[in-house]
Amino acid sequence: MSPQADYATVREAFARFAEAEPEPKGELEHVNAFTLLVAVALSAQATDVGVNKATRGLFAIADTPEKMLELGEEGVTAHIRTIGLYRNKAKNVIKLSRILVDQFGGQVPSSRAALQSLPGVGRKTANVVLSMWWGHPAQAVDTHIFRVGNRTGLCPGRDVDAVERAIEDHVPVEFQRHAHHWLILHGRYICKARKPACGVCLIRDLCAFPDKLQNGVAA
Structure with missing residues (x-):
């Protein structure tokens, strides 16, 4: 588990997520x-x-x-x-x-x-x-968020409840509504469990993960 990143680092990371994907969407299909x-x-x-x-x-x-x-x-x-x-x-x-x-x-x-x-x-x-649905800044921590939070140091915690609290405590208010979607998508497509795509990661320079990879080779 990486140590908790400082405020400036967390803010910069989520600012980059927001710039790249201003309105992230969940991938489950629904009509109401x-x-x-x-x-x-x-x-x-x-x-x-x-x-x-x-x-x-x-x-x-x-x-x-x-x-x-x-x-x-x-x-x-x-x-x-x-x-x-x-x-x-x-x-x-x-x-x-x-x-x-x-x-x-x-x-x-x-x-x-x-x-x-x-x-x-x-x-x-x-x-x-x-x-x-309701637009509340609620943080749904799944395996992707748990992994990303602990690898990067953006919101580390020993269990999902601790990671949820870390997001609530350390992510600036303006990013709270979409925080869990940014983290889920990052974990699903970039910060993958077995082979993270660190070479194309938006926050590589901010990440505390000690085993960053680029093209499959330790950086």
Whole structure:
């Protein structure tokens, strides 16, 4: 784990991310808050590409909790069986749809506590929905963010909660809304787990990672 970078370094890094991609977008396909919630819940231990392939047909016929309940657990299962843990996820989709209808008037709530009360919705899923749909500066820390935060020193922490706090504590306010998207995309396409593409990295000169690579050779 790299040491926490100083304020000037963190600010410069996020300024570069913002200049390169002013409005970063999540890669899960959705048409409303409900389909976003379901897509994020389904993405646990699955890729965004795989989830998108499975949900295109599902969301075409069930884009509200009421329609999802009409489809039923077996109907959901038929659409998402290519996704890991699909049986348990189908059960959770039906359960959360029922709760949304019975307790929230069919609407996706905009508070973290309410979102986390739903089956299959943890803090990370809640934070993604809060950030992407409601525009809250919530930090959804996944494996990419955990890796980037610790490698670079921008937001290090021993667990995902510590990295989330590091982002909240050290990233300037004006970058908070998009911080997790910049970090996810950076980790997914540049700061990859096995062979980081340091030679084309926007923040290479700011990064604390001791094993920077360029064209596969230690720099």
